[in-house]
Amino acid sequence: MKNLSDIGTIKEILSRHGFSFSKGLGQNFLINPSVCPRMAEYSGAGEGVGVLEIGPGIGVLTCELCELADKVVAVEIDKRLIPVLAETLSDYDNVKVVNEDVMKLDLNELIEREFHGMRVVVCANLPYYITSPVIMKLLEDRLPVEAITVMVQKEAAQRICAEVGTRKSGAVTAAVNYYSKPEKLFDVSAGSFMPAPKVDSAVIRLDVYDKPLFELNDEKIFFKVVKASFAQRRKTILNSISSSLGLAKPAVNELLLECDINPSSRAENLTMNDFYRIAERIQNV
């Protein structure tokens, strides 16, 4: 296995392929050798397991996943990296690289086709410009995956792993908690990447529930309520919901009281159960 976290090796491979980093595609490659083995270990990759990776870059994490898992499918948008990956992953016969935009892929179809009958996990050092959209797509598409282990910016990690009902929570916290149990695993300094980003990162794992936290009449309304509640987080929950959803204040006030929620509390004080109760009643407003 080549040492793909060694700066000299990376520079040599990339210059031979005439590759230059694209900031727009969030290309910060890992150069800290201790990170990928830990991520792969935590991801659940192992015998009988298929791993979906997003954004393999030059394949530094992919190699570690290939060592542990039965099969790895890595989705990379940048076609310039495809010949690079053909070279760096040439030692492995249990990997497939798919040159696509992950946001445009039918991932349920890909998983059924590539990992039929296997347990599946996701593991990735995510491009930061689409961290939340990718995580929400992985969850909303209801993929048959057991866990999602991803590197994200430290702030995003704090938000996602915050407890719902506390100041650090946001709409993404509630959305992620509906589908999974999030946990922060470890921090990764900005200097662990080439080029170094401006902020530190962290690895988080989402243990995906077989079924979401509660059965909703209409999931869309639940997510609308969560988004509306946090849209203006300094406002009271009464003002946020009525203005963001265009509902009459007296009706929202009554609904909140019926749900046993103080109308002057703020979104960050609400629990998952509070959002659930509002969403279930709002259909009757």
Ligand code: SAM
């Ligand atoms: N896994 C490598 C590592 O850890 O060194 C690279 C991680 S880098 C932060 C993000 C990778 O995601 C880049 O290779 C980038 O080209 C790729 N990428 C960006 N947007 C993507 C998208 N929409 N779909 C698939 N891959 C994408």
